[in-house]
Amino acid sequence: MTKVAYMFIGIDIKDEAGMAKYVEGAPPILASYGGQILAIDNDAEVLDGKYKRERMVLLGFPSLAQARTFWNSPEYKPMKEVRDAASDQDCILAEAFTDDPLPATGSGAVFMIGGGDTRDMEAMKPYYTEVPPISARFGVQACAAGNTYDQLDGSWPHASFIALRYPSEDAFRKFWFGPEYAPYKKLREDNSDGMHMMVRGI
Secondary structure, three states: OOOOEEEEEEEEEOOHHHHHHHHHHHHHHHHHOOOEEEEEEOOOEEEEOOOOOOEEEEEEEOOHHHHHHHHOOOOOHHHHHHHHHHEEEEEEEEEOOOOOOOOOOOOOOEEEEEEEEEOOHHHHHHHHHHHHHHHHOOOOEEEEEEOOOEEEEOOOOOOOEEEEEEOOHHHHHHHHOOOOOHHHHHHHHHHEEEEEEEEEEO
């Protein structure tokens, strides 16, 4: 089974008119390559770390190959030039962590987007084994995770990238700020440097 792929884009807008042209022209091209917009958030909540862009966008593709074909397509090239002139951005592309299909839109879901640099891998082992079943009780869907990703534009400040989907903002907050995750959050903070933010889906 071909795994789906996720493209994350953090944007600072320099030219509103130029970005409006991009927002109008890019989505039909994206759709023609099987891509879909999963999240756009102009007020993403930074939970920890220092990464901050004005707009956070998450796109989904049926496969890594289709995402790369879209990115390098002749149809998208002029739109990319418009975007580059109108904004500064970071853009990374990652294959899905599991064989799950692309998540549905319009459901009120939120995405936890993050990255990290582990200082003590041995100390972090309990985190990697024990947090997933806790998170699963809150309805998580693991979208992308790991240190294998394509840096398409700009820079990503950490060695790893992670994107997790929660069915609602309430479910995510109950997990992130709840008592079950609290000791593992401290474990992570004590043994790694990173950033995490909540990005609202569409």
